[in-house]
Amino acid sequence: MKRIAVIFAGGVGARMNNSKTPKQFLEWNGRPILIQTLDVFEQTDLIDAIVLACKAEWIDHTKNLIKEAGLQKVLSIVPGGESALDSQYNGLAEAKCLFPNEDVTVLIHDGVRPLVDKETIERNIESVETKGSAITVTPAIETVMVTDNGSINRILNRSECLMAKAPQSFKLDDILSVHDRAKVEGIHDFIDSASMMMHYGYTLYPVLGETENIKITTPSDYYMFTGIIKNRELGGLQDE
Numbered sequence: 001m002k003r004i005a006v007i008f009a010g011g012v013g014a015r016m017n018n019s020k021t022p023k024q025f026l027e028w029n030g031r032p033i034l035i036q037t038l039d040v041f042e043q044t045d046l047i048d049a050i051v052l053a054c055k056a057e058w059i060d061h062t063k064n065l066i067k068e069a070g071l072q073k074v075l076s077i078v079p080g081g082e083s084a085l086d087s088q089y090n091g092l093a094e095a096k097c098l099f100p101n102e103d104v105t106v107l108i109h110d111g112v113r114p115l116v117d118k119e120t121i122e123r124n125i126e127s128v129e130t131k132g133s134a135i136t137v138t139p140a141i142e143t144v145m146v147t148d149n150g151s152i153n154r155i156l157n158r159s160e161c162l163m164a165k166a167p168q169s170f171k172l173d174d175i176l177s178v179h180d181r182a183k184v185e186g187i188h189d190f191i192d193s194a195s196m197m198m199h200y201g202y203t204l205y206p207v208l209g210e211t212e213n214i215k216i217t218t219p220s221d222y223y224m225f226t227g228i229i230k231n232r233e234l235g236g237l238q239d240e
């Protein structure tokens, strides 16, 4: 039995005001966001290895960063693909090559979610190994509406709504098999692994995560991230 994290970081930062530096390499306190993300998995005892899917032109730079940070669990870095799902597929296929005959639990995580915590990772592993899947979620704290043709045509019952985060975790053979089916059927527009697994009839089990596990996609996400870290350094909210 192996527990592998597949971290995808193939994006170019188009939503980060097209910053020249892809968002996963933006720094805080001299440490790139991607290294901070990898480090959480590195420090979690239950994780055996990490596979990283990264933009091809950034692989050499990333290897240097990983060496400097002294990370030992990153066994392989593969080129990312056109979409996030393609990058994930490349990472998953590499995990299969590394551990062809093992029963593998795989945790798929965005390189730009550095505030994931060990407990969420452990809850993901437990859920996959007892039920078959784990989708990290937080309760919706704003009203979710559906639009069509410019007007709002549906307002979802907020008490039933969850926000999908990451990790999203499965048995490696299950998630690889749905990628293969989607490729054969020419379906390329799944937003994430959860959508793909649900489409192919798998039951998804939610695992409660922390609201601080934000995805750093836009400049305001980056400001929130630095705000959270500064606040942690100050010891959090203090009573008067």
Ligand SMILES: C[C@](O)(CO)[C@H](O)COP(=O)(O)O
Binding pocket: 084, 110, 164, 165, 166, 191, 192, 193, 215, 217
């Ligand atoms: C996987 C994910 O983080 C779940 O919230 C999200 O779908 C990734 O979205 P992105 O558009 O690939 O950043």
